Amino acid sequence: MCTGTEDQPNVTSAIKDPMRGNPARVARTRGKIFDAVITNLDELGYSECSINRVQTLAGVSRGALTHHFPSKEEMMVKTLEHLLAPVRGTAPPDGEANLLRPSRDCDCLQEQLHRLWRRVINTREGRALMEILVAARTDKALSARITPSLWAYNDDFNRNIAHLYSAAEGHEDELALLWSICRSFMRGLHTQAPYERDPEIITKMVDLFGRIMAPHLSARASQGDTDEEPI
Amino acid sequence: MCTGTEDQPNVTSAIKDPMRGNPARVARTRGKIFDAVITNLDELGYSECSINRVQTLAGVSRGALTHHFPSKEEMMVKTLEHLLAPVRGTAPPDGEANLLRPSRDCDCLQEQLHRLWRRVINTREGRALMEILVAARTDKALSARITPSLWAYNDDFNRNIAHLYSAAEGHEDELALLWSICRSFMRGLHTQAPYERDPEIITKMVDLFGRIMAPHLSARASQGDTDEEPI
């Protein structure tokens, strides 16, 4: 392969069509694979999320899988970007939007954090993301591939919350830091929740955490509740 | 084997000595293995912490390893208990003690949290513990084995901090919950620190978190600075 056959100059009209035959079929296949990866990561963990298992669960052949994702690393990188997409700047691929927006004006921070935990962090997607992050810590190649995506995600995240939340007066510069703390706390909850004797403890933790953070973080009065894409 | 030969009733004095030949030699071998497991978990992660790697790094034979830990699950369970031991009620095996105690009376919570992060959480041992916790979430067998240890650890932890810290008045019952929040936050930091553009951000996060928690959590005046085992 790649033995340097020069491209024919007299081909009728197509110079070289890099995007030829890929209708929504590609999107469907990749979607099935993403879904299988996420489910496997959530239920079996990173170490058991093998190519074979993904292939079986997604109901696609080995060839299809390797065609879209030449290596396991590639599969994980693309899955992570797929998971990060809903929060990123541009239009989310589908499904849930405005994940961070406080849904009501008279909504206290506690309820917002509860919703964040239930609807974003403690979900299949949230747990799958966690698995990739933990695995990448000790996998330098994977880490190098995902770090730029994570940085871009972080920038978009900070840009978005700046419109929706504000820090206490006198500490306006701490908004991003405050949300980083919230995220860290919630991610840590992932390693605590499965081993808690009483599941109610997690709820109480989120509740108390919200009460503690409330004086430092509040939702902005949402100017105009139109459907201008918030995240 | 086990073909039911009846035990001789006229054996002179030894009924059956289950603890025969185990001098400090066993402790040395197991120590080397624990150390290798911890290092591998920290540097390669759970999925790459294979028996072969542990055996090589520890410098012991396959037979020695399987003798002490008949299965990988057993190895991980015992390693976790080894990691939890320093905080547990009875004497720590060796090395670091009083991990939680505020080292000085006039010590603010921020500094105590910084020390907790640097000296306990963000260490080889802390990261190895994290790897096991994350892996066990999706490994039901492992999870079932470690859950009792984690519960006991939790109880000891809460018992110990009750002597060292107190919650704000009016909320004395929230002490355990407050420390659970601290632990969750710090564990979450594990998945944030490796990807942070500026390492200083982590320090700032711990700092701000400490400032926010300070009104709710304070060290007790340490009555008697003698060397009565604090943890």
Place this chain on the structure above:
DNA sequence: ATCGTAAAACAGAACGCTTGGTCTGTTCAA
């Protein structure tokens, strides 16, 4: 004191199985 012996402690080969990657072949759409 020394010996015999049984079990603990260790050594290492071998097993069946799964892994991720590569390869050749087939179908489909432009």
Place this chain on the structure above:
DNA sequence: TTGAACAGACCAAGCGTTCTGTTTTACGAT
């Protein structure tokens, strides 16, 4: 007719477990 999309076989390497040997140690009988 071309290349993207898919199908499935194949491979060496590594996995965790099991197995049979060998060495070391403690201890009661001599």
